[in-house]
Amino acid sequence: MKNIISKLNKAFESRIRLGIMSILSVNDSADFNTMKQLMDLTDGNLASHLKALEGLGYIQSTKQFIGRKxxxxxxxxxxxxxxxxxxxxxxxxxxx
Amino acid sequence: MKNIISKLNKAFESRIRLGIMSILSVNDSADFNTMKQLMDLTDGNLASHLKALEGLGYIQSTKQFIGRKxxxxxxxxxxxxxxxxxxxxxxxxxxx
Structure with a gap:
């Protein structure tokens, strides 16, 4: 009997992971604060999901300063x- | 800014919950063992998700004996x- 859920990726199980991947699929890039507002999340919550997706090689980050921020x-x-x-x-x- | 993930239902986040709801959406009913095989799960894992979905009022169960089982x-x-x-x-x- 074919396992009907085996092709679903555990890395995308949470709504937040789905949100992140959707945003980054339809935009060239997105910064932390934009995603935080789009999904109404806390810094810590968003950061942990981004870190996991980056660890899996599904997304990558670029750090820079805008002014002094x-x-x-x-x-x-x-x-x-x-x-x-x-x-x-x-x-x-x-x-x- | 509209929260893009707010309409996603946390109760359906896991692949197993998605699998259960999909099976029961396209079949009049399904028994425990059929779902267990369709998703290659342990008894405990499937039972906990079924219990949660039943608690939310999204599914209901009927117990009966087939022979002595x-x-x-x-x-x-x-x-x-x-x-x-x-x-x-x-x-x-x-x-x-």
């Missing part, structure tokens, strides 16, 4: 784009 | 159908 911008990697697409296909297959 | 069958409730549909719509909106 540190700013971190995120982009999706090719690997992230591929994994997220597979996850969405598996979701569609499951719910059709 | 206890058999529990699950069906989705109207409330469950509605909540799951809203979750899927929110998912589609997020990833479009």
């Amino acid at each position: 540190p700013n971190t911008t995120y982009t999706i990697t090719e690997e992230g784009q591929k994994a997220f697409k597979e996850h969405l296909n598996a979701l569609e297959e499951l719910i059709r | 206890p058999n529990t069958t699950y069906t989705i409730t109207e409330e469950g159908q509605k909540a799951f549909k809203e979750h899927l719509n929110a998912l589609e909106e997020l990833i479009r």
